[in-house]
Amino acid sequence: MKIRTTHRECKVQERALLILDQDFYLVGEPINLFALTYDAALQIPIDLSSVLYVELYNQDNRVVSAKKYQLKRGEMVNRLTIPKDLQTGYYYIRAYTNYMKNFGAEAFSTQRIRIVNPFRIGTPWLDDELQPDTYPKGMGANTGVSSLNQPAGVNGSAVKNDEKQIIPVHADYIKPDSGLNISAHFERKSVHPGDSIALHITSAVNDSIQFLIAINVAVPVRAQSLQGRIVKAMALDREQVVNGKVWAKGDTGLVNKQMLHLPTLTPIPIVNHEIRYLPEIGCDIVTGCISGKNSRDEIANKSVYLSFVDSVSWVNRCQTDNSGQFVCKLPLSYQGNDLVINVIDTTVNYVVKIDDEFYPDFLKVEKEYYYPDSTLKENIETRMVNLQINDAFSAGLKRVPQTRPNVRFYGFPENEYIFRKYVDLPNLSEFVFELVPEVKAVKVGNHVSFRVHNIESAEDGEPLVLFDGVPFPSDCNLGNIPCKKVESLCVVTSKFFWGANAYDGIIDITSTEKRLNLVEAPNNSARVSFDPVITRRGGGSYSSAVPQYLTDIYFDKVCSFAGVADLKIRLPQNQGNCTLQIYGYTKDGRWGMVTLPNAVSITRSPVQL
Template sequence: MLIVTIGWLSKCFTQNVFFESEAIFLHTNETTFVTGETLLYKIYCLNANSKELSKISKIAYVEISDPNGKTISRNKITLNNGIGANEIFINTNFNTGNYKLIAYTNWMLNNPKSKYFETDIAIINPFEPFKNKTDNISITPSETIKSDDVNFKNEDVTIKLKNNYSKREKVLLDIILNSEKFKIGNYSLSVRRIDGLTFGNKIHSKDFINNSIDKFIYSSSISYLPELRGELLSGKLTSNDNLKTIKEKHLGMSVIGEPFDFKIVKTNNYGEFHFILDKEQKKSDIILQVLENEIDDFQIKINPPARAEIITPFKNNLNFTETSIKDIESRLVACQIVNAYSTKDSLITKPVNFIPFYNFIAKDFILDNYKRFSTFKETIIEIVPSVYFKENEGNYSLHIRNHATSVESFGSALVLVDGMLLQDVNELFNYNTKNIYKISIVNKAYAYGSKIFSGLISITTFNREYNPKTRNILPIQIERTNLDKVYKSINYETEKDFSRLPDFRFQLAWETNVSLTASPIHFFTSDVEGKYEINLEGFSINGEPLSIKEYFEVK
């Protein structure tokens, strides 16, 4: 049985145990987007009690929802010590209108008063006909945006830079620490051109932390397990036969390929199960099956993804004037040029260095090192002495023997093909062995998960994409975490090839890991004139919020 142990501070209150909750803050680059632009964000997942970065959840969810409650976009993000970052590309599937940007963890869903991140964003699709072209608008002109700038000054940290820059000039941004309070922490920086397209107010870390946060989750209300060790796949085993028990039944999960992922868990007294997915595995196609003799009597049901409820009301419809439409046209042209000419950002993909879980005790039989045989039966007899088969009325089973002692083991062997658990091995005896690269054997009792096998037989095909024929499996597609990204920046001092290309960037810099004690941050301005906003957000190691804004112009 999979047991999740919660080892955080817990206390008793009126015979009810309670645990520390979480709160999420999202630093975004903008609140109003034109299709073709990208919403950049950094996640700060905090312990709601201490305000320090949370060590509870390893997964967070970021969604964009429309006024009908439909989720238009959803990201599943890996958290490292409470921190994650990614993006949402605003494509033409978005209609013009107001949306909600929401961020939360599974653990937070146990308390409706938990501090989800929820804010209003506006999306404008210029490819749709504009509606409500009236002078009654809810747009704050760019000249008045900074009426509350006094709230974004900080005596402990200041940003030093020039007031004016020319096009494609290098900007050196000095961050000066006037005290030790924010020396150690986690911070992010956005530098972006501002215009009159401002629908709604941006939430900052200082505003977020000052709001009331429910600090605890009570055990009586726990319906969602925390993703403490990574992604969870949860569900329930059911049976149409009331005489069949659904408790303590074994289930197997397979992700076919290389690398593959294979897990075995046991259901609890209610038939519920939880798989912890391999964090290095990003494949969405998964196969589930029941590891019991009477597998036809059971059904596997997967829990749907949990979602946070929208708390605050949506804003009214967007209205446009001729002035705002000009701003939209400028943004549209700019993002089209950027998407066409800019250096593409890179997804972080780790090199595959896959070592199967049985690798250190298994013996490999690479078939090309032997005389090949046309049938699986001959291959077993002639090449793999540790394996033997039994046949009963056309049904085959595979077994393990210790070749050194000639002792035959009792019970079934664990049989895998490209990581796929194969309970009905009949199809192997009709399989073309020319497709098999190697057979790996563990010829002694093997415990895996909550089940013990007489040994292990793992078959690896050349293409690592075995297609099972058995019907007693449940193939599903699941949501996986987004790959991290590396954001490339233009450097006009070294990359001369850019001199002939147009540079219409509104977003001059996006840094998700800013050190306040390192060398000056530098970036280059673009060909777009106007006023730019520098926004530094984050939290000190003790959970103290930092929100700073500064401005400069490009002429």
């Protein structure tokens, strides 16, 4: 069924609010992210989409890092690591959901950040003698440091269309409420490296309130505060007239429902696109198409199977429409990096393609040069030391990979054979013949296929065959695989009904390497690299005995039920002054902020001789 609703008729105006812990980073540092989805018309947080797309890209609109994160109850706290090979300059980071793609890149939450590569030889930003006349014409040491508005609230440069005309911009953000009156203080003003310190937060709201807390060492003095970025993003960048009422530049009183219908100052045509992108509610939606090598080949109502190469089988099935397009919902917890899409139809040769999940269009921006001035030298050198020491200490630490549930898409097998527990046999067909009574090996020449003794049928039926988590035709040749390269074989003897198909049992084989490299991929299939949804907080696991040197000391969300929160924070081993920023919000759309520069000082105690 086609959805004919246009994006202007859609009732839910989903938007994403993206908050970073700062706007100045070195290569190799993590960008701490907080995201909140909300309805731009009602100005309240909403829980609609389950996947958030985050991209870091340069001024040429080339993506340098991209991830997908799970949204839980409309919120996400995670991190995105900056690649170490980037050049110094301005970069942009944007966040959006699959549903927000219907509204275009203007609706995405986008921010401009500064990234410095201090390890690249020949850059002038650490030169104390650098004079203003060494910058390109029209540029200065502070050019681009002050923020300008951009669609969806960005501190960025002017956006222009193809005719080089500046596009009028505005932002859709939750209205601030000074009545929250958030305040905070540490139990001590001066502490030693490695100490634990208590933080006390209060507000004027005697109700449930969420606090986002960011603590950084050596944050640049000129870096715009978190509060300043959001307030600036909410303000109108020029005088606007809506329904006969004049709204002054900088006014935050214009409600989002009216802002969604602001007239443009340039004659840019507006197209009412159909809703193409569905909201990803509790799943990750993947789209693609199949095409036949002959124009007469049938492409409608074909079963398409999507699976990840792994030891835990989880296969998703969908049907193509009349044009060969398919839409498949993938669970968030079973994803991997190696995705196989195949059509189990041996009568026709098909070409299988998958659509890029990330949005291809970007806002047009004017390129700017960025040369950090000499006042940042001490800050950069301190953070360089933090990066180098942290890399040295964390090199040998084991990072915990993202885990997947043990249950398979068909449930649990009736019998499971672990090959290392049995005598070593030459190949899989011999193992089945000697040790697996519920499976029969059928040999025709050098071709060996398997059948299951179905308990509900007198005859041996065709099973669903899986190898390293990928479905294969029942007559595939797997019998000659050496047993020493097989880890396990799972069998289900009862009938398995899957959509319109019925299988006489299941044979699930897992190799020791789990890479699908022992057999050829099935016909009519495509094997692609996939970006799995990150379902847990990044950063790996570290031993408490290992000293840490961090610029981002703390970044997390704390829930409070009475407007008060207390927490204990362990400090790293490095020294410096810490800046504290707290963003508090309620479920009815009110929020407030507090920024405390030099809230606590980390200093080493003098050594007594």
